[in-house]
Amino acid sequence: MRTDERKENELRAIHIETDYVKHPEGSVLITVGDTKVICNASIEDRVPPFMRGEGKGWITAEYSMLPRATQSRNIRESSKGKVSGRTMEIQRLIGRALRAVVDLEKVGERTLWIDCDVIQADGGTRTASITGAYVAMVLAFGKLLKDKAIKELPVKDYLAATSVGVLKGKEILDLCYEEDSQAEVDMNVVMTGNGEFVELQGTGEESTYSFDQLHTMLQLANTGMKQLVDIQKEVLGDLNALIDRNRNQSAK
Amino acid sequence: MRTDERKENELRAIHIETDYVKHPEGSVLITVGDTKVICNASIEDRVPPFMRGEGKGWITAEYSMLPRATQSRNIRESSKGKVSGRTMEIQRLIGRALRAVVDLEKVGERTLWIDCDVIQADGGTRTASITGAYVAMVLAFGKLLKDKAIKELPVKDYLAATSVGVLKGKEILDLCYEEDSQAEVDMNVVMTGNGEFVELQGTGEESTYSFDQLHTMLQLANTGMKQLVDIQKEVLGDLNALIDRNRNQSAK
Amino acid sequence: MRTDERKENELRAIHIETDYVKHPEGSVLITVGDTKVICNASIEDRVPPFMRGEGKGWITAEYSMLPRATQSRNIRESSKGKVSGRTMEIQRLIGRALRAVVDLEKVGERTLWIDCDVIQADGGTRTASITGAYVAMVLAFGKLLKDKAIKELPVKDYLAATSVGVLKGKEILDLCYEEDSQAEVDMNVVMTGNGEFVELQGTGEESTYSFDQLHTMLQLANTGMKQLVDIQKEVLGDLNALIDRNRNQSAK
Amino acid sequence: MRTDERKENELRAIHIETDYVKHPEGSVLITVGDTKVICNASIEDRVPPFMRGEGKGWITAEYSMLPRATQSRNIRESSKGKVSGRTMEIQRLIGRALRAVVDLEKVGERTLWIDCDVIQADGGTRTASITGAYVAMVLAFGKLLKDKAIKELPVKDYLAATSVGVLKGKEILDLCYEEDSQAEVDMNVVMTGNGEFVELQGTGEESTYSFDQLHTMLQLANTGMKQLVDIQKEVLGDLNALIDRNRNQSAK
Amino acid sequence: MRTDERKENELRAIHIETDYVKHPEGSVLITVGDTKVICNASIEDRVPPFMRGEGKGWITAEYSMLPRATQSRNIRESSKGKVSGRTMEIQRLIGRALRAVVDLEKVGERTLWIDCDVIQADGGTRTASITGAYVAMVLAFGKLLKDKAIKELPVKDYLAATSVGVLKGKEILDLCYEEDSQAEVDMNVVMTGNGEFVELQGTGEESTYSFDQLHTMLQLANTGMKQLVDIQKEVLGDLNALIDRNRNQSAK
């Protein structure tokens, strides 16, 4: 039995609230159990220097936690004067994951900034960030489309993320903080709506894991992913149909 | 007529939601018009090195805005590697204001950390932060009292803040962003429940102001302050009575 | 009686020495009691990026103390690798105050840099800096005028600053360090030659103050300001007449 | 056919030179094709503050490239004043991987510092670093054992790393720089001598991959790993037997 | 003929004003032609961590220029967030030079901080700093002696510095800024009252120099040094006799 009485293959309660902050082009509050992340998407009409003149867009992400999103207060990275290794790893992961399902040529010379700010943390903040950031991104591109700044929605497929792991020898889906801190293996999986892998990061925590354990964890991840994509579809409304059309075209 | 059709002496809609984030000892979401700030209060069982051994407590504040709390995206201070002058000014102001109504001797050797994180900005973020931070602080001290870590609530009076200014020659209360960006004079006022000043910061923006204008602005501030304190009283529930008792004692 | 036997409404001895350093366009050593500040004004023939092409000038200030300007040695901010919150607050204040009496359009696309370096500190370094910086600024603009780089002196009025406060319940003018460190209320006032406010910053130091106390302090400030402006007029010589003409014109 | 005419399942030429630098407790130059990394292991007789008093050891790693290890010169991170996200990710990975095969209790309150400095880069610098760092670490622990500072070799198993990927739809082992920069999928695999996973990081580069492709890549990794461990055994000499004994014991 | 009509072996006008700033234990304003440096000496009753428990003292120096000490304004090192290579070189030089004539054992576990702040620069700021810092240091030790915190003056000899160089093929003493910027060779010489070298730094500026040129420059330096030491003796008053006694003792 899990600490919160879930089954091994059961996600926590998921909720995605759109238009959470009024200024950004896309804004979402994603709730996964007690983990809450504001995901804002901003469009800037230029790309970083190394990409200028290529006619392509760029997607980049930043991640942060409020100092008291956690049990004990963390020092702000702005006060420390530098961003931690953990934060850098997460923001690189979010950006890379989103770029995998976007046709950057169709974005034009624009940068999409994703800001994931964790308001309350209870495990799985990086996977919740990816799942929420995807929705904020699609909403922002939807706005560009509506404003006729771009001709097509440049999104090739759905994208969501969840964690799986091994706790006391048992494979489980969507670890909360208490589970995560005790798990022998911790794996983050980012997948598309088509069930392809975008990113797989599995770490033995002073421990190791076998191919069979890997296999079981990937099946659990697949189960969770389907539910996450269903929730995304629901909140995306009309944009849903445009993504489906893109998927079908690329499948041909 | 003001841009949002308010009267000169009218505050925007104010709402204070308590227990907003689950981990902090005190947590509040304050809404002032379209300005939204999460104010978290954390208790740490030690004081900064320069105060050790004095048996007194300390209160310190940090302030930040989400990058997209504003119309256009701001670069994170953690990415820049340093905190701006504006941020430093605001966090020094918040800390100083709160300390003015707390009996630090009664706090014991503890630090109260206040974190004000602006989710959405529409003018007056620093005054909203003070008004909300006060509530978060009282809740945190209330928890210490309930846990019997302290004997009395160390809060001597209510404390709230608002802005006043001069726009096109006319004095007004509680400026929204559009008003603030055009005002000739911008003044932040922090007052106690007894109507005493704690902090007064009035700036002519490439402009100046007379003693009469100052006088009118202070009357507007006084009007606003009373309403803010009434809202604070409402959300503080039982702690209300303890603060009133402290006020009466110090008045004697 | 005050520690240095002054009356409540008495300034310390003030002296302003011009042409103190040979390289700057304007250079002043201001002495206020035992507080000594070198104020240098430098003209740069361009403005910061955010103002380019507007045809307007800019004024910005930097403030620093020699490590041993004070009783005990302070670590240099260059060694710490960052500028403190206090320093930022002061340099923002100096720049803002000067800009209030300058017609930036008439400056052209130039930046005036003010450097206030405290050689010896005994309270009131920020107000001494503003009073001295004003003179250095006028001298630098006077040089531009003499060199025919500008057509008119872009200075609309005199500008000086002093501190007032409440010490043991009594309102006093121009606090020295010893008084400042014990005062219940500390207020910095920046005013024009016409007696208008440019900036008012009044802080209760773990204390509060009433409207009546505010009123008394502002009267003291007014008294001091007149003497400061008289001293400025004396050292500015011929430029005096040009400022007076500008004041009269704007009064019409 | 691959650019350097290797077969899909063929590693580049590997060489590990021990005692490369004279000062460190363990020092290795690892050569993987044209990639050359100096791996130095240093023992320090204390642990970081967060671990003091627990009687356990700690392993941490730092990674750097000479500015001209690559085709075009990179700016030094010491000149930039900060460590990049890529560097942080790699050094966190190296430390975590090594800790997975070490019994930290048996190390005592000591820190093992691993420094991986890339002299020449041609792809796979992070996996070469792990493979070389493992040898440097075992040599350093071997020295502690010889000096009787510890009673047993605290190493539970062999550990090596290699990369696999998908290039033009084909799975391949041990990518050189040219292959890596064109690959659709890039995966780093860290495994033990027993064939268990320690870390798996697979990234679609603006692309995705299926479960079948994952499976094929993991088989290639397994093939490479066996050869790497054989080379490690050769250079470790007598320490070989001690590691084997530890493996057998933990297998029981 | 030199730009300021001096002879080749002629120093500029030198003046040393003592007790320039009131707080430091030793304070001097040294003027060398148009170069002006405030040298403050502060005593701290502890040494840096790496020296604790050895019973010895330490001497360290910091050097800075006001932004407008020079023809055009320099950015403050505190704003840049780091100290330049030039500044570091100079402060290391000043500290090393002073330590060469001090018996650190006799200082006890104290740190002497020297702060050299250049108010106005016209060449030779580092050598003026050393010559002035020596006087400030002796005054500070004199104060310790008077307060009976130490038993003997820990200063073994006089110490002064000057520059020599080659300009248009001719060797000259004490270069002003204009000469320095055109010289082929620039050499800083730090010597004791006994005519021994403490530091010699001679640099060909995109040029080289022969042994004969070196010889001529060192003779010029020797001439200048004698005059500098005479001026130091004058301002040191009674402390003069104590230094002479120490010189005679060490000569035995």
Next chain:
Amino acid sequence: MRTDERKENELRAIHIETDYVKHPEGSVLITVGDTKVICNASIEDRVPPFMRGEGKGWITAEYSMLPRATQSRNIRESSKGKVSGRTMEIQRLIGRALRAVVDLEKVGERTLWIDCDVIQADGGTRTASITGAYVAMVLAFGKLLKDKAIKELPVKDYLAATSVGVLKGKEILDLCYEEDSQAEVDMNVVMTGNGEFVELQGTGEESTYSFDQLHTMLQLANTGMKQLVDIQKEVLGDLNALIDRNRNQSAK
């Protein structure tokens, strides 16, 4: 007798290996006794902003040590976030020394970057860096010449460096670490093939030195320099003749 049984005027074993790293335009591993430094020269087709449009080239150097090049591990400067004073001094010295023998006009608007990375340190790392960097630089310019990017080799003379010092009252050549740490005087000498000085830096380490001692040290340096230049000539092969031709021309 010296610790390693050398005579007073005897260099340690010197070896210069060319083409050490494959990417740089010039690459050398220089070995001086147990000191080993990789010197890489990179050509960049532009100059720093302050030199643009002058048609001249620039030479700049960076210096670093691997953390474990020394007996005990040093913290990386990239981790500290800043470069130490010692490092800055050394890299400024290397750049200045190389520029003294190069005709920057003939380099064109290019920057030559020299990277000296100390792999193993046993005293004299800065002088070994200069001697090795000279060879790497000539090789890089030789490559430019071969590629017809420049018309002549812009190198006017040979350049090498060594250390001399006074240990227990005796002058010696080329100090190893053990000698260096005990020496009373430490002097670094950079000379051309023609026996002219480029840089002389002699420091009394809490000690002083006479003119006679200086003289003896310079003779030792001269002896060492000749052997160093002979080794450089050997490894430079054909480029040797071009440098000799330039020397003869400038001698006329």
